[in-house]
Amino acid sequence: MIRAMSTAATGMDAQQKRIDVTANNLSNVNTAGFKKSRAEFQDLLYQSIRAPGTSSVQGVRVPTGLQVGQGVRTVATQKMFSQGDMAQTGNQLDIAVEGGGFFQVTMPDGTQSYTRAGNWTLDDTGRVVTSDGFPMEPAITVPPDAVNVTVGTDGTVSVQQAGQEDSSEIGQIQLASFINPAGLESIGRNFYRRTSASGNPQVGQPGLEGRGTLTQGFLEMSNVKVVEEMINLISTQRAYEVNSKVIQAADEMMRNTSQLG
Amino acid sequence: MANSVYISMSAAIAADNRLDVVANNVANVNTAGFKQTRMSFQDFLVREGPDGITDKGFSAMALTQTDLTAGGLQPTGNPLDVALSGPGFFMVRGPDGDMLTRNGSFRISADGTLVNADGMTVLGGAAGGGPGGPIRVDPTKGPVSIGPNGAVEQQKRGGQAGTVIATLSIMDAETQSLTHKGGSNYSAPATALQPVAAPDLVSGFIEKSNVNPVRGMIELIAATRDFEQATRVMNRVQQIDKRTLDVL
Numbered sequence: 001m002i003r004a005m006s007t008a009a010t011g012m013d014a015q016q017k018r019i020d021v022t023a024n025n026l027s028n029v030n031t032a033g034f035k036k037s038r039a040e041f042q043d044l045l046y047q048s049i050r051a052p053g054t055s056s057v058q059g060v061r062v063p064t065g066l067q068v069g070q071g072v073r074t075v076a077t078q079k080m081f082s083q084g085d086m087a088q089t090g091n092q093l094d095i096a097v098e099g100g101g102f103f104q105v106t107m108p109d110g111t112q113s114y115t116r117a118g119n120w121t122l123d124d125t126g127r128v129v130t131s132d133g134f135p136m137e138p139a140i141t142v143p144p145d146a147v148n149v150t151v152g153t154d155g156t157v158s159v160q161q162a163g164q165e166d167s168s169e170i171g172q173i174q175l176a177s178f179i180n181p182a183g184l185e186s187i188g189r190n191f192y193r194r195t196s197a198s199g200n201p202q203v204g205q206p207g208l209e210g211r212g213t214l215t216q217g218f219l220e221m222s223n224v225k226v227v228e229e230m231i232n233l234i235s236t237q238r239a240y241e242v243n244s245k246v247i248q249a250a251d252e253m254m255r256n257t258s259q260l261g
Numbered sequence: 262m263a264n265s266v267y268i269s270m271s272a273a274i275a276a277d278n279r280l281d282v283v284a285n286n287v288a289n290v291n292t293a294g295f296k297q298t299r300m301s302f303q304d305f306l307v308r309e310g311p312d313g314i315t316d317k318g319f320s321a322m323a324l325t326q327t328d329l330t331a332g333g334l335q336p337t338g339n340p341l342d343v344a345l346s347g348p349g350f351f352m353v354r355g356p357d358g359d360m361l362t363r364n365g366s367f368r369i370s371a372d373g374t375l376v377n378a379d380g381m382t383v384l385g386g387a388a389g390g391g392p393g394g395p396i397r398v399d400p401t402k403g404p405v406s407i408g409p410n411g412a413v414e415q416q417k418r419g420g421q422a423g424t425v426i427a428t429l430s431i432m433d434a435e436t437q438s439l440t441h442k443g444g445s446n447y448s449a450p451a452t453a454l455q456p457v458a459a460p461d462l463v464s465g466f467i468e469k470s471n472v473n474p475v476r477g478m479i480e481l482i483a484a485t486r487d488f489e490q491a492t493r494v495m496n497r498v499q500q501i502d503k504r505t506l507d508v509l
Binding site: 011046066067197 | 288322339440444445478
């Protein structure tokens with residue numbers, strides 16, 4: 001009975017983790033470039049009371065064994081890097097990636113981080129920075145007298161300066177792709193950091209090797225689907241409930257036992 | 262008299278074991294690729310009467326069996342999530358040897374090997390139909406997808422047709438030969454494994470657990486009531502014992 005209780009407790013714990021993940025997904029439903037997570041579960045070890053294939057009587061083999069499981073554990077929270085919905089903003093520095101690539105950002109401590117959020121702005125020196133003020137890598141500086149900034153699908157950034165007819169190229173946006181983006185570490189603020197699981201970034205021009213193309217004037221919104229998350233929420237809550245019922249049942253059975261005699 | 266106490270005790274223990282199995286099933290109601298455990302109970306001979314009437318009393322959980330009914334498919338949109346819509350298992354290589362699993366939530370490790378959530382390598386099919394070696398993709402090339410027949414394909418530059426790197430090994434085994442290993446994996450003797458000739462995979466989906474919570478709840482109520490009944494019998498037997506002693 002104690003076994004049933006602890007088994008049900010692992011079930012409740014797992015459902016609670018799933019609710020936590022769902023809550024985070026739902027709260028980021030309007031965060032540009034946010035990627036939803038998913039909690040993954042596996043069953044725990046099994047206690048083999050009788051192994052399959054052992055003999056019950058001489059010459060007779062038990063066809064199946066007797067194995068009792070010990071519950072469930074959360075093995076991973078996996079980021080889902082499916083494409084988010086595109087929202088048209090008309091803003092010149094809103095750039096969406098259509099494909100698997102990430103923008104590169106230089107953090108204040110000099111390290112590289114990666115992001116899908118394409119809501120870029122300019123700082124006081126004209127550098128293209130994130131909303132936190134961290135510059136894009138490679139750095140692109142827009143001259144102060146620029147009238148128009150154009151970003152090509154291949155990442156070419158060109159500006160039209162005041163009083164000039166022709167536009168001039170000022171930089172090239174490069175994207176990084178990872179063989180295993182799910183292995184990236186989320187560090188908050190829409191940033192990811194590379195880990196040994198994600199592999200090294202393959203940096204290059206957008207549009208090549210599955211890195212995806214750029215679209216100016218659009219923002220990639222979060223890839224959270226509210227309906228899906230609501231269904232997850234309901235099913236998780238019910239699963240939690242069923243597991244708590246197991247604890248109640250075990251408790252009732254123990255009460256019966258203690259009243260014996 | 263003592264026998265009736267022990268008979269009801271065996272029933273109580275059987276109900277307790279039943280609760281343990283139900284607890285594990287409902288704890289895994291949201292575990293991808295999980296297959297519920299079914300159990301069967303056996304009664305044992307107590308005595309044989311002179312006229313050939315047998316008296317059976319003791320009850321015990323005799324065996325557990327994995328119920329291989331397919332679980333529902335849940336769309337995830339992740340190209341490396343695959344679900345088997347037909348029979349069979351994916352093969353993964355763990356530290357203790359090759360294991361079978363229905364959980365097709367795969368990913369690519371840093372060195373480009375196809376692995377599961379635990380980091381065990383997913384095996385490709387060998388020429389003879391058996392499980393072969395790990396599947397490696399080129400980390401510097403494009404995205405990887407898995408086709409309906411289990412072919413692992415890596416896209417090339419500029420939207421050209423991809424190259425098939427390997428084919429997933431899909432093996433089947435009789436439910437009797439499967440041993441639960443935890444981590445959604447099963448082991449089976451190599452002789453019990455048979456390749457699935459035409460596997461049917463869907464990419465971008467995960468197979469949900471096949472546990473039916475309604476059934477779980479009913480089993481739960483049944484186990485509780487069985488236990489209650491057994492304890493009631495034990496109490497009654499004790500009362501009778503006491504009364505007998507009073508008379509004496």
